[in-house]
Amino acid sequence: MADEKSKANEKKGQEKEKEVVTTSASEIKEDDIQIVDEVIAIISGIAASKVDGIKGMSGTSFVGNIAERMGKKDLAKGVTVEKSEDDEVYVTISVIVQYGKKIHETAKEVQKVVRDAVQSMTGLDVPAVKVNVKGVEIESEEPAEEA
Numbered sequence: 597m598a599d600e601k602s603k604a605n606e607k608k609g610q611e612k613e614k615e616v617v618t619t620s621a622s623e624i625k626e627d628d629i630q631i632v633d634e635v636i637a638i639i640s641g642i643a644a645s646k647v648d649g650i651k652g653m654s655g656t657s658f659v660g661n662i663a664e665r666m667g668k669k670d671l672a673k674g675v676t677v678e679k680s681e682d683d684e685v686y687v688t689i690s691v692i693v694q695y696g697k698k699i700h701e702t703a704k705e706v707q708k709v710v711r712d713a714v715q716s717m718t719g720l721d722v723p724a725v726k727v728n729v730k731g732v733e734i735e736s737e738e739p740a741e742e743a
Contacts, residue, residue: 631718633679637672640687640725643713644675644706649697654690654730674730685720687711692731703727 641653655674674690687710693699707725714722 631720633677634672636677636685636687636714636718636720637675639713639717640675640677640689640710641671641673643709644689644691647702647705647709649694649702650691650706651694651733651735652692654692654728679720683720685714685718685722686724686726687714687722688726688728690728690730692733693729695732695734699729699732703729 644650645653653674676688678686678688680686689706689710691703691706693702706727710725711722714720
């Protein structure tokens with residue numbers, strides 16, 4: 597009797613597997629490429645962090661906080677991505693600017709660099725990049741060592 601149950605469960609598992617794998621050719625109309633929002637956010641975060649005057653990204657995400665505690669950098673920290681039905685990407689990015697830098701010029705550079713990076717790497721149109729300056733940070737001075 598146990599053998600019959602295990603065979604029945606095995607058969608059900610195979611049927612479920614077949615359901616997941618089975619796709620008819622008529623459902624696939626054309627080639628398709630999907631780029632998930634997280635990838636676009638990572639591209640944006642890396643690009644923004646390379647701009648002169650950006651001290652860091654500002655944002656709180658539960659997953660990002662856990663990753664940082666484990667010693668991994670959250671490359672999408674402070675970035676949100678929205679896609680339209682027309683495959684347009686809208687990026688909002690929160691940054692911390694170095695004290696003494698011209699905030700408006702730094703923010704405009706972030707917009708340009710993020711837009712260029714996302715468009716060139718994904719082929720998607722980026723009509724808007726919104727920059728939120730969440731803070732200003734003073735560059736820490738290392739104590740001079742005496743000879």
